[in-house]
Amino acid sequence: MSTTQADISQTGTATSLLRFATAGSVDDGKSTLVGRLLHDSKSVLADQLEAVEHASRRRGQDAPDLALLTDGLRAEREQGITIDVAYRYFATARRRFILADTPGHVQYTRNMVTGASTAELAVVLVDARNGVVEQTRRHAAVAALLRVPHVVLAVNKMDLVEYAEPVFARIAEEFTAYAASLGVKDVVAVPISALAGDNVVEPSANMDWYGGPTLLEHLETVPVGSDPGVEPARFPVQYVIRPQSEEFHDYRGYAGQLASGVLRVGDPVTVLPSGHTSTVAAIDALGGPAELAWAPQSVTVRLTDDIDISRGDLIAAGPAATPTKDIEATVCHLNERPLNVGARVLLKHTTRTVRALVKEISYRIDIDTLEQRSGAEGLNVNDIGHVVLRTAEPLALDTYHDNRRTGSFILIDPADGTTLTAGMAGEAFDTIVSTTDASIEEDWV
Amino acid sequence: MTTVTDSPVRTDDNPFALSHLDALEAESVHIFREVAGEFERPVILFSGGKDSIVMLHLALKAFAPAPVPFALLHVDTGHNFPEVIEYRDRTVAQHGLRLHVASVQDFIDRGVLRERPDGTRNPLQTVPLLDAIASGKFDAVFGGGRRDEEKARAKERVFSLRDEFGAWDPRRQRPELWSLYNGRHAVGEHVRVFPLSNWTELDVWQYIEREEIALPEIYYAHHRDVFRRDGMWLTAGEWGGPKEHEAVENRLVRYRTVGDMSCTGAVDSDADTIEAVIAEIAASRLTERGATRADDKLSEAAMEDRKREGYF
Numbered sequence: 001m002s003t004t005q006a007d008i009s010q011t012g013t014a015t016s017l018l019r020f021a022t023a024g025s026v027d028d029g030k031s032t033l034v035g036r037l038l039h040d041s042k043s044v045l046a047d048q049l050e051a052v053e054h055a056s057r058r059r060g061q062d063a064p065d066l067a068l069l070t071d072g073l074r075a076e077r078e079q080g081i082t083i084d085v086a087y088r089y090f091a092t093a094r095r096r097f098i099l100a101d102t103p104g105h106v107q108y109t110r111n112m113v114t115g116a117s118t119a120e121l122a123v124v125l126v127d128a129r130n131g132v133v134e135q136t137r138r139h140a141a142v143a144a145l146l147r148v149p150h151v152v153l154a155v156n157k158m159d160l161v162e163y164a165e166p167v168f169a170r171i172a173e174e175f176t177a178y179a180a181s182l183g184v185k186d187v188v189a190v191p192i193s194a195l196a197g198d199n200v201v202e203p204s205a206n207m208d209w210y211g212g213p214t215l216l217e218h219l220e221t222v223p224v225g226s227d228p229g230v231e232p233a234r235f236p237v238q239y240v241i242r243p244q245s246e247e248f249h250d251y252r253g254y255a256g257q258l259a260s261g262v263l264r265v266g267d268p269v270t271v272l273p274s275g276h277t278s279t280v281a282a283i284d285a286l287g288g289p290a291e292l293a294w295a296p297q298s299v300t301v302r303l304t305d306d307i308d309i310s311r312g313d314l315i316a317a318g319p320a321a322t323p324t325k326d327i328e329a330t331v332c333h334l335n336e337r338p339l340n341v342g343a344r345v346l347l348k349h350t351t352r353t354v355r356a357l358v359k360e361i362s363y364r365i366d367i368d369t370l371e372q373r374s375g376a377e378g379l380n381v382n383d384i385g386h387v388v389l390r391t392a393e394p395l396a397l398d399t400y401h402d403n404r405r406t407g408s409f410i411l412i413d414p415a416d417g418t419t420l421t422a423g424m425a426g427e428a429f430d431t432i433v434s435t436t437d438a439s440i441e442e443d444w445v
Numbered sequence: 446m447t448t449v450t451d452s453p454v455r456t457d458d459n460p461f462a463l464s465h466l467d468a469l470e471a472e473s474v475h476i477f478r479e480v481a482g483e484f485e486r487p488v489i490l491f492s493g494g495k496d497s498i499v500m501l502h503l504a505l506k507a508f509a510p511a512p513v514p515f516a517l518l519h520v521d522t523g524h525n526f527p528e529v530i531e532y533r534d535r536t537v538a539q540h541g542l543r544l545h546v547a548s549v550q551d552f553i554d555r556g557v558l559r560e561r562p563d564g565t566r567n568p569l570q571t572v573p574l575l576d577a578i579a580s581g582k583f584d585a586v587f588g589g590g591r592r593d594e595e596k597a598r599a600k601e602r603v604f605s606l607r608d609e610f611g612a613w614d615p616r617r618q619r620p621e622l623w624s625l626y627n628g629r630h631a632v633g634e635h636v637r638v639f640p641l642s643n644w645t646e647l648d649v650w651q652y653i654e655r656e657e658i659a660l661p662e663i664y665y666a667h668h669r670d671v672f673r674r675d676g677m678w679l680t681a682g683e684w685g686g687p688k689e690h691e692a693v694e695n696r697l698v699r700y701r702t703v704g705d706m707s708c709t710g711a712v713d714s715d716a717d718t719i720e721a722v723i724a725e726i727a728a729s730r731l732t733e734r735g736a737t738r739a740d741d742k743l744s745e746a747a748m749e750d751r752k753r754e755g756y757f
Contacts (some may be wrong), residue, residue: 016468017463017469019747033625084615084618086599087599088595088599089601091645095465096465098643112618114576114622117623118622118623171454224462225462238479241509241510242511243510243512244511245510246513247510248510254458255478255508256478257472284476286471286507295461296463296468298474328729350625351479373753404623408622409625416631417606417630417631419620419622422620426468
């Protein structure tokens, strides 16, 4: 397969964009895998490779350490740590990719939640020798929690288990069952060796028994995006455009990006939270008028009625949630300062920021066992929990299950503006796994 | 700048799929509108380079048919390509924009900054930039930085908080989830905003082609008197080149990036059309910074250090 950068120019601009995240620790070979994807898709250019070779030599390593490609800041290199999420870009003739590369250690949950929030696919890496371990289940749980639509299990280091099919089959089966129990709908398992290059970009010559796609082939062909045609339209208003010029004297357009669904001229719409109804009079796409627009396009919408609409309002078509001041949500706490019952915070939902009070922390979820532990007074950094919030003004939230954009929010410290917590309206998982059965627990360990 | 827009290209089997350029454009426009909705005094850093030109093009589309609700700020090193300054002034006039200029030369003349021995003025831009941000009371500053450009940029946020000294602390950056950008800042602090974060050099060029965006001529192949320094072709000029031992020759070149003349190199190229430029970049084995920026070759962490001090 030739997937050089040069191929892209011939396909013009008709390639799609896939945002995906990788999860796994250094021990699983994640950096090597990412380096391999970048290198074998010809996305690493000569001067970058030279810099890596230079750095490797200086450290006394013989071969260029592909993991260094994904190293970023001097602070990290000096301390041997990885801060937060790094974004990588590569392309093949079929697709452009944005990879959120999340480190597997210390701040793992926070980082992976951040990386997975915009991802349409998550690659979970396991070491074929170790199989599904606690960390694997945690990564699967975070992907399920963030409702990443597609999950790929990359069973790495197949070269160290003699490319044995039964080893792969056992791990794939166990992982797929676990992911399905979390409500993950699409799981694909690929046996690979990131180090040797098996099934990453090129098909492996060592695993005839595997008939599936290579990792890159799967990334290139997995469907991108949901189907706006079957979703209710959600259009958070970002900004009101009023040119107040001679030519556009009466122009009043609502600028925003469709969070979901399709809007057509003539569609009846409801403005939330006010509940006023109107009809779409015109849609101005970027550069010209359009009959319809769909997520995630940025457009400007004009309505037939002159009603009071401003930033923070939601223009909705189709069944819409009743605006509420009482929110139940699953949250991941991101900050070193704990989130406590009684905390007064700001809540940013789509384009609206309101004051909010943490009324209750219903329970904390052990991300490794999925057990719900009640009685928590506060949530610490990396904790996942279920909370009850009261807001000063009503919000038109969908459940995160129904809509990743209009079902999500962040909590902000009003004192210094720090982003404290990531929130998802509704329950954490489609299927809550009972962990009271000790026999199942044993199977996992 | 005309806004020629064909309907978004549909790909895959999904009738509602967007091409990668449409997806990137929609995201960038969303970022511009978030800033317009949440900040008091945003400003766009405009150098006349291709990334800032694409930024301005996106801003024009984001607020049409109303004018762009931001001013432009140019940090002028004094070592400019005349073609770029002409382009800047033409663009400002065409769209009725307001332009602020922060001049490195002024700071040198006033004795606040001192010329470096190598004549390079890129690192000297930080002080005039921060001064202009403070005196203009700008609370959001749009930059054309892309994460694919450089290692330190790969971890940059779309909304990047800067303290009273303009400094960037990677550990203080806020987690950025979904498309929920947090622009809150204290008085005296500001937020750098990077609408092109997720674009690559090739995306920028493909977008320039699709949107038929005019660029300064120096981006296309032309004959020019140049001399060799540090492995790059530099243009002769008052800034301090060539030195005695450096021979000037006339070559067919073009620029991949546009910055301070003293440290921005031209590349040998016969790409005189947008199609030829895209083909050249797609086949290039060097990153644009590796090929053309002397200042990034100073050390492994040159960009990280400059960012920490408040650079773009």
